[in-house]
Structures are given as structure tokens and as C-alpha cells.
Amino acid sequence: MKSISLGQYYAVDSPIHRLDPRIKIVLAVLYIVIVFLCSNIASMALLLVSALVIVLASNIPIKIVLKSVKPILFIIAFTAIINIFWTKGEGAPLLDLGFIQIYSKGIVNAIFLVTRIFVLIVGSSILLTYTTTPISLTDGIERLLGPLKKIGLPVHDFAMIMTIALRFIPTLMEEADKIMNAQKARGADFTNGSLIQRAKALIPILIPLFSSSIRHALDLATAMECRCYRGGEGRTRMKILKCRASDILALVAVIAFGVAIVCINIFAAPYLPF
Amino acid sequence: MAKIKLENVSFFYGKGTAYCKEALKNVNIEIKEGSITGLIGHTGSGKSTMLQLLNGLSTPGEGKVYLDGVDIWEKPKEIGKVRYRVGLVMQYPEYQLFEETVEKDIAFGPKNMGLSNEEISERIREAIDFVGLSPDVLQKNPFDLSGGQKRRVAIAGVIAMRPEVLVLDEPAAGLDPQGRDVILDGVFKYREKTGATIIIVSHSMEDMARLCDDIIVLSHGEVVLHGTRDEVFSESQMLERIGLAVPQITLLMHELSARGIKVNNGIYTESAAVEEIARLMKGTK
Structure with missing residues (x-):
């Protein structure tokens, strides 16, 4: 991983x-x-x-x-x-x-x-x-x-979504790795068995992973609001x-x-x- | 005989890339059967890496890991059996819960072992008792429990496999003092009742002093100290040099004896210190 x-x-x-x-x-x-x-x-x-x-x-x-x-x-x-x-x-x-x-x-x-x-x-x-x-x-x-903003497309929001998604790929991968290890420590087996068995074996990973992505999203939203994020309007950039x-x-x-x-x-x- | 033995173990992250990092360097340790061994070290010293080697979640880059004198990687296909014998509770284990009820979640490990239903439900009751939860939580949804309760359910999930070696990575991190005590007492009880070997990582020197027979100190991937609790905590300067400490109350005793007051240096709890000081005061009267 x-x-x-x-x-x-x-x-x-x-x-x-x-x-x-x-x-x-x-x-x-x-x-x-x-x-x-x-x-x-x-x-x-x-x-x-x-x-x-x-x-x-x-x-x-x-x-x-x-x-x-x-x-x-x-x-x-x-x-x-x-x-x-x-x-x-x-x-x-x-x-x-x-x-x-x-x-x-x-x-x-x-x-x-x-x-x-x-x-x-x-x-x-x-x-x-x-x-x-x-x-x-x-x-x-x-x-x-940028010009598409004029016809009402939320360009900034799309870009922010992309940035956050990219930012969280490594975090979620690390998390998936940890959860996988934790379930392996309890004897979960992801490599053997029929296709259905292997698909079922993913449930113990996916549920904790979903719940932690939702947790991350809530935490991040709170953290962004605490720092007064309110969309692209009037926002200046660090890197111009x-x-x-x-x-x-x-x-x-x-x-x-x-x-x-x-x-x-x-x-x-x-x-x-x- | 040593329950667990690491022989010349090294571990690398990102081997063969430009970012190769040696997380463990030539580690040689033996852990006594039935002992409680504490593993301390600053962040990034290789503690978690070492724990994952013990139950075969990672393979050592070099060297061998022995369980009861047998190389755990002798039959790579049977590494699953090693994982039942060496139960690992990872950091923040509450995030690994996934079932609809606490009972089902704790049953996950024993079920994977292929035990009978009666055996499983007996183990669940036993495990839940060790971690100090009442049986009425069994039918609850684990996501409805408090953080401390979730942690205890997760630990019960490993205890239910009745591992011969129970390995815990910072089981008390982020809990209130009461939650911490319940968990550590549960671990102690588990050792008393089953004679299992316990390996525990913690940043709280007070907990380590109270709980452990032996202590291993890791620094930058190397074992710098390994001995009984008294031996390790007598090296307070060495520990401070690598960013660790002895329990506050022990430090006080060391300072007192450095100033010529004859106190016992091997004191790790407040109550023992109170007795010791009371003894001294009586003596001076």
C-alpha cells in the first residue's frame, strides 16, 4: 500500500x-x-x-x-x-x-x-x-x-472539492491500511476463498472506512468554518x-x-x- | 524459555526506493513468558513497527521472529494461526468496529478461528467481563457507544481470541483517567487469569511503572535499554536524554536522594511515596 x-x-x-x-x-x-x-x-x-x-x-x-x-x-x-x-x-x-x-x-x-x-x-x-x-x-x-463563473457555475467549489479529494487520498489509504491490519490481526482473510467470500471479507474494511471518511469530512468542515471559509468570494491566494x-x-x-x-x-x- | 524472541531484526520502509528508511536496526530481545513488558520510546522510534512484526502483520527485512522457539515465518501459509496466538490491539482500535451489534463485533475474531457457537458466546461473556463492560451492551450498536466504551469493545474483540500473547499499542491514549484505569486493570486481570504474556506500549511512565515487570526502551529504531522496571527507571538521565522521563514521583525521590536524604529510589506510585516520606519523618522525630 x-x-x-x-x-x-x-x-x-x-x-x-x-x-x-x-x-x-x-x-x-x-x-x-x-x-x-x-x-x-x-x-x-x-x-x-x-x-x-x-x-x-x-x-x-x-x-x-x-x-x-x-x-x-x-x-x-x-x-x-x-x-x-x-x-x-x-x-x-x-x-x-x-x-x-x-x-x-x-x-x-x-x-x-x-x-x-x-x-x-x-x-x-x-x-x-x-x-x-x-x-x-x-x-x-x-x-x-474562471470565465464560467459569469454563467453561474460554481467553479471555485469544484476546484475546492478536487483539492480536498486529492488531499485525502493518502489519508484514506493510510486509514484503509490500518483497518486492514486490524482486521487481519483478528483473523480476517482477504486473499483466499471464492469471489463472494472475498467480497464479503471487504465489509469489515469498508464500514469503518466509510464511517471515518464521514468523520473526517465533518471535522474538516468545522475546521474550515473556524477559519472563516465561506467559498471563493473575496478570497485571496497564497500562491498567485x-x-x-x-x-x-x-x-x-x-x-x-x-x-x-x-x-x-x-x-x-x-x-x-x- | 522466552515466549517471544527477536533475533537481529531490521525493518525498512520503502526498500529499494529513494525514500528508504530503516525503522528498526538490528533488534535483539527476549520476552519472558507470563511477563508484562512495557515498550517505550518517543514518537517514530519504531514501537508500532515492532508490534506489527510480532504477529506477522509485517515481515522483518532481516532477522527472525520466534514464538515459543519457532520461527513464525517458517510456514508462511499458517501465519493466520500466529495471529490468533499473538493478539494485537492497534492504536485507536475503536475505529475498526464494523458490526451491527457489539456481540457480533467481538465474535468476529473467534468466528474466523472456526469455533463453535457455544464456545464463542462463552468467550464473549468472558472478554466483556475483562474489559469491565456489562452484558447489556452486547445487543447495542457499537456506533452508539462512547469513545471509551468503543475502545473497550475493540479490546474485548481481541481478548475473545484468548491469545497467549496480548499486544496493546497505546490502549489508553486519549481516555480519561477512569477509562484508562479500567482498561489497564482489565489487561492485568487477563494476565492473572490466563497467564498470558503482555506487551504494552504507552507514553505514560506512571502507567508503565504501575503495570510492567520489564521495560524495553526504543530510540531511533534501536533498543537502548531493556531490563526490569527498577533497572530501567534508575537510568533517569539516560531516559531524559532521549526525550523520555521517569514517573514524576520517582523523579522526586531521585532528587531527594541526590540531596542526601536517604529515600528508596524505586518508588513509582504516590501512595508508596507517602508511606516512604512518612517513614522518614517518623525517623527524624
């Missing part, structure tokens, strides 16, 4: 870590759009280079970054296989087994798709989760959604987000990169094999 880390925030200093969270959210969205704009081999190559640049700029060891791809390896492999076997291309197939035909277009499609998913995960996780603490991320989201020159620079760089990709798509396409 103790080894589960909350989010993936990796605490080092880097130019990307220092960016304003609002800018990072915008950059991540832009980057995702760019990933899907790439349509030929030259722009794909450029995309891979850009992903490498982002990884290097973030000061996060490549090993850690690759770990974030691990959970979706299956999805990547699955989509690649589907593409290879089910894409019908023109001309003669590369391989013909009667019931299955593999065309070169299928392989190209698979490679493009795998690259896209890979860069998508690596790019967005570095721009957001690896380099931004969950708290500043919610802060950024709150500020970006500031857009600096480097933030603007990063934004300009990503936009320029997007424009470059579009240009390559249009002008280089006729000279490329795919």
Missing part, C-alpha cells in the same frame, strides 16, 4: 516544472491537437523529436517516463494488431494467408498510430502530471475555468499565478511547432512515400 504514489509528480527542478500551470494545461491541449495533425512520415519524425526535447527539458529520467507508458502497452499492442490485420490497402498484399491479408498500408497505419499514442501519453504526462503538483493543477484549472516571459516563450514555441507540422503536412507530402 505504501508504495502507491499519489499522481506521478516527480519533484525536480526544470524549465517545465517552473511553467505556470495554466499555460501548461493550454500547452498540453495544444500538443494533443498537434499530435493528431501529423499525417506523414516527416511530421511524425518531427513529433518524435519534439517528444524527446520535452523529456530532456523536464529533467525526468527516461526510465520513469517509460513507466507511464507501461499500463497502456496492451492498448497500444492491440490497436497495432487490429490495424495491421484489418487495413485493406491497394495493390498486392505483402502477405496472403487466405483468411488474412497484410498490406503495407496496414503496417504504416499501425506505426503511425503507435507513435501517436506513445507521444500523446508521454507529452501530456510530462507537461501535466509529472511536472505539476496536483494542487497547482487544480489551481490552474480553477483559473482557466503569474505569467512570465518564459511562459509566453513556451506558448509561442508550441504554436510555431504546430504551424511547422501543418506546413510539412501540406508541402512535403508529395515528395514522401507515406
Whole structure:
């Protein structure tokens, strides 16, 4: 239980870590759009280079970054296989087994798709989760959604709910761990038995856990009221987000990169094999 | 023979990561059968970690834990049996209650042991008596009880397994003096009646002095003192250096003898101190 880390925030200093969270959210969205704009081999190559640049700029060891791809390896492999076997291309197939035909277009499609998913995960996780603490991320989201307040959406409250939820994940995990140990000490067995038996074995954990989350919520509400919390109205911030020159620079760089990709798509396409 | 023996036990949190922390360093202790042993140490000294090693909730990183001379991890599949023999009451055990009635909650442990219904209900009566609750709470909902009563129900839940070794992690923390006395008396009674070995963690030196035969002092994951109550509490300076203390009244006696008044240093309760001082006063007249 103790080894589960909350989010993936990796605490080092880097130019990307220092960016304003609002800018990072915008950059991540832009980057995702760019990933899907790439349509030929030259722009794909450029995309891979850009992903490498982002990884290097973030000061996060490549090993850690690759770990974030691990959970979706299956999805990547699955989509690649589907593409290879089910894409019908023109001309003669590369391989013909009667019931299955593999065309070169299928392989190209698979490679493009795998690259896209890979860069998508690596790019967005570095721009957001690896380099931004969950708290500043919610802060950024709150500020970006600020304009929605005008149409009556309780943006501050949503952000506060998210912040509190994030804050309590480790607390509740620790609590779950303690309760599990306490019940194990009384002979509870969570690993053996049929599915129904194991589901039943969770009751002695879930009931105390629910009751203590309600207790925590009540205590927290009282503590917040004691410190005069009354929603976002007139509330000042400890950390004021500031857009600096480097933030603007990063934004300009990503936009320029997007424009470059579009240009390559249009002008280089006729000279490329795919 | 030692009931419980730790041999070269070390324990690490987060082994193999950058945050690796050694919570216990090369601990060697033997706990006598039928004794009440107190475990003291400042916050974060490794007390709770050590308790969880005793019943196999955690495995030692290095070293062995012996119960009656048998390595508890010899047959990892039968660790459950060790947990019935070494009953552990964790800190703030009242938060682990989950059943609709007190009776059912106390029955959870014995039921897991696979005992017959008659046996279980007999054990429930016995356990509830040890912790000083009346049988009419049995049909109540544990969530309706007061904090002190909940704590006692939780302790009864472990006692009902009739463990040979009863391990309690700060059983009296946060209770009023009366609630504390009821629980500690119950523990004492359990030892008297069953001959069980008791291991108890507390921050109250007064409680420790009143209750324990032996005391183990932990500091930064190491055993710094282990001896009888009198041996440990005679090291008042050593204890103070690591952020602990001897009972207030014992400190007074130490101060008096440091000033040349011949008092008995091994005094741990107010009533004993009153007698001792009265004896001295008579002598001077």
C-alpha cells in the first residue's frame, strides 16, 4: 500500500516544472491537437523529436517516463494488431494467408498510430502530471475555468472539492491500511476463498472506512468554518499565478511547432512515400 | 524459555526506493513468558513497527521472529494461526468496529478461528467481563457507544481470541483517567487469569511503572535499554536524554536522594511515596 504514489509528480527542478500551470494545461491541449495533425512520415519524425526535447527539458529520467507508458502497452499492442490485420490497402498484399491479408498500408497505419499514442501519453504526462503538483493543477484549472463563473457555475467549489479529494487520498489509504491490519490481526482473510467470500471479507474494511471518511469530512468542515471559509468570494491566494516571459516563450514555441507540422503536412507530402 | 524472541531484526520502509528508511536496526530481545513488558520510546522510534512484526502483520527485512522457539515465518501459509496466538490491539482500535451489534463485533475474531457457537458466546461473556463492560451492551450498536466504551469493545474483540500473547499499542491514549484505569486493570486481570504474556506500549511512565515487570526502551529504531522496571527507571538521565522521563514521583525521590536524604529510589506510585516520606519523618522525630 505504501508504495502507491499519489499522481506521478516527480519533484525536480526544470524549465517545465517552473511553467505556470495554466499555460501548461493550454500547452498540453495544444500538443494533443498537434499530435493528431501529423499525417506523414516527416511530421511524425518531427513529433518524435519534439517528444524527446520535452523529456530532456523536464529533467525526468527516461526510465520513469517509460513507466507511464507501461499500463497502456496492451492498448497500444492491440490497436497495432487490429490495424495491421484489418487495413485493406491497394495493390498486392505483402502477405496472403487466405483468411488474412497484410498490406503495407496496414503496417504504416499501425506505426503511425503507435507513435501517436506513445507521444500523446508521454507529452501530456510530462507537461501535466509529472511536472505539476496536483494542487497547482487544480489551481490552474480553477483559473482557466474562471470565465464560467459569469454563467453561474460554481467553479471555485469544484476546484475546492478536487483539492480536498486529492488531499485525502493518502489519508484514506493510510486509514484503509490500518483497518486492514486490524482486521487481519483478528483473523480476517482477504486473499483466499471464492469471489463472494472475498467480497464479503471487504465489509469489515469498508464500514469503518466509510464511517471515518464521514468523520473526517465533518471535522474538516468545522475546521474550515473556524477559519472563516465561506467559498471563493473575496478570497485571496497564497500562491498567485503569474505569467512570465518564459511562459509566453513556451506558448509561442508550441504554436510555431504546430504551424511547422501543418506546413510539412501540406508541402512535403508529395515528395514522401507515406 | 522466552515466549517471544527477536533475533537481529531490521525493518525498512520503502526498500529499494529513494525514500528508504530503516525503522528498526538490528533488534535483539527476549520476552519472558507470563511477563508484562512495557515498550517505550518517543514518537517514530519504531514501537508500532515492532508490534506489527510480532504477529506477522509485517515481515522483518532481516532477522527472525520466534514464538515459543519457532520461527513464525517458517510456514508462511499458517501465519493466520500466529495471529490468533499473538493478539494485537492497534492504536485507536475503536475505529475498526464494523458490526451491527457489539456481540457480533467481538465474535468476529473467534468466528474466523472456526469455533463453535457455544464456545464463542462463552468467550464473549468472558472478554466483556475483562474489559469491565456489562452484558447489556452486547445487543447495542457499537456506533452508539462512547469513545471509551468503543475502545473497550475493540479490546474485548481481541481478548475473545484468548491469545497467549496480548499486544496493546497505546490502549489508553486519549481516555480519561477512569477509562484508562479500567482498561489497564482489565489487561492485568487477563494476565492473572490466563497467564498470558503482555506487551504494552504507552507514553505514560506512571502507567508503565504501575503495570510492567520489564521495560524495553526504543530510540531511533534501536533498543537502548531493556531490563526490569527498577533497572530501567534508575537510568533517569539516560531516559531524559532521549526525550523520555521517569514517573514524576520517582523523579522526586531521585532528587531527594541526590540531596542526601536517604529515600528508596524505586518508588513509582504516590501512595508508596507517602508511606516512604512518612517513614522518614517518623525517623527524624
